[in-house]
Amino acid sequence: MSDCIFCKIVKGEIPGKKVYEDDELLAFHDIMPVAPVHILIIPKKHIQSLLHAQAEDTAMLGRLMNKARELAKEQGCGESGARFVINAGRDAKQSVDHLHIHILGGRSLRWPPG
């Protein structure tokens, strides 16, 4: 997707503060962090949202979740905890239409969300 911000980060067309990259996945710091740990992990493949993922994406989604867990632990949240958030679509206030998991931690988070 030529006009997708996260695809542009994948292609190196706009900067991203990367914390992990492999052939399939990319993780980088959120530009407007809401917690001491706020990382986004995405598939490099453009998928609009979790609601748009297909059966063929199943294995990738498993690896995405595994890597999200590893990164949360690397960021020091293994004992204190972390929140893994996927906003999908308008009602969920998804603002970037490229599937991503927010990894949030480093402080006590409130619940429920608004």
Ligand code: AMP
């Ligand atoms: P969501 O509202 O779930 O779609 O989350 C999108 C997230 O992307 C927000 O937390 C934004 O702060 C973040 N974001 C937007 N543009 C960038 C960027 N260029 N680099 C890093 N994070 C970004």
